[in-house]
Amino acid sequence: AQSVTQPDIHITVSEGASLELRCNYSYGATPYLFWYVQSPGQGLQLLLKYFSGDTLVQGIKGFEAEFKRSQSSFNLRKPSVHWSDAAEYFCAVRVIGNEKLTFGTGTRLTIIP
Amino acid sequence: GAVVSQHPSWVICKSGTSVKIECRSLDFQATTMFWYRQFPKQSLMLMATSNEGSKATYEQGVEKDKFLINHASLTLSTLTVTSAHPEDSSFYICSAARPGGGDEQFFGPGTRLTVL
Numbered sequence: 003a004q005s006v007t008q009p010d011i012h013i014t015v016s017e018g019a020s021l022e023l024r025c026n027y028s029y030g031a032t033p034y035l036f037w038y039v040q041s042p043g044q045g046l047q048l049l050l051k052y053f054s055g056d057t058l059v060q061g062i063k064g065f066e067a068e069f070k071r072s073q074s075s076f077n078l079r080k081p082s083v084h085w086s087d088a089a090e091y092f093c094a095v096r097v098i099g100n101e102k103l104t105f106g107t108g109t110r111l112t113i114i115p
Numbered sequence: 116g117a118v119v120s121q122h123p124s125w126v127i128c129k130s131g132t133s134v135k136i137e138c139r140s141l142d143f144q145a146t147t148m149f150w151y152r153q154f155p156k157q158s159l160m161l162m163a164t165s166n167e168g169s170k171a172t173y174e175q176g177v178e179k180d181k182f183l184i185n186h187a188s189l190t191l192s193t194l195t196v197t198s199a200h201p202e203d204s205s206f207y208i209c210s211a212a213r214p215g216g217g218d219e220q221f222f223g224p225g226t227r228l229t230v231l
Contacts, residue, residue, distance in 0.1 A: 028133040032201055038222075043124075043224060043225050045119060045208070045222035045224045045225065046159075046208070046210075046223075047222075048219055051219070078139065094158070101147060101149075101164065101212065102149075102161055102164065103161070103220060104161075105150075105158045105159045105160075106150075106158060107157065107158045108156075108157075108158055
């Protein structure tokens with residue numbers, strides 16, 4: 003069955019430390035891949051997306067993600083987190099030719115001073 | 116650009132009543148809008164896809180008679196929860212796809228529904 007897995011429900015990171023959020027997918031072919039951030043009272047905001055080409059994708063707010071076909075992964079990274087990065091992060095996939103987004107269960111990021 | 120609004124942001128209603136939630140694309144025309152439901156500490160589950168001027172396409176397991184979707188214009192879609200019950204309490208989120216928008220969906224801030 004097709005699925006998106008975010009293994010980490012909650013991650014706590016010190017401000018200024020590096021961050022990696024994991025995402026794995028199970029699909030018959032390489033789907034389109036997305037990372038969204040959800041802050042309280044705000045809509046989901048697209049951080050970055052991967053369709054094809056360079057497997058290292060740069061996004062907004064200093065985030066990047068690397069697509070690894072062999073591991074069926076699309077992990078999100080940031081070299082130095084800021085307190086404002088505290089939010090819920092969702093990985094999502096879309097099958098080519100289909101508009102529907104399938105979301106992972108999300109990872110809640112807490113930043114400590 | 117590409118702002119999506121939802122109204123109301125939160126609503127409390129009595130069991131058995133109906134509630135309408137509006138989703139508007141403020142600065143673009145959306146040919147397709149999506150409705151999601153999000154339970155606390157859980158992911159977003161797609162409920163239905165609506166295209167302007169046509170009937171919505173519901174996901175498996177979603178009761179179309181209970182969750183009425185109307186996409187009357189290119190900037191407005193509404194979700195009506197009919198005869199709401201406490202189990203319908205949830206966070207409802209809409210998104211809109213902009214033609215030529217690079218396959219990106221733009222999300223509204225969500226509506227918190229509490230049914231007493």
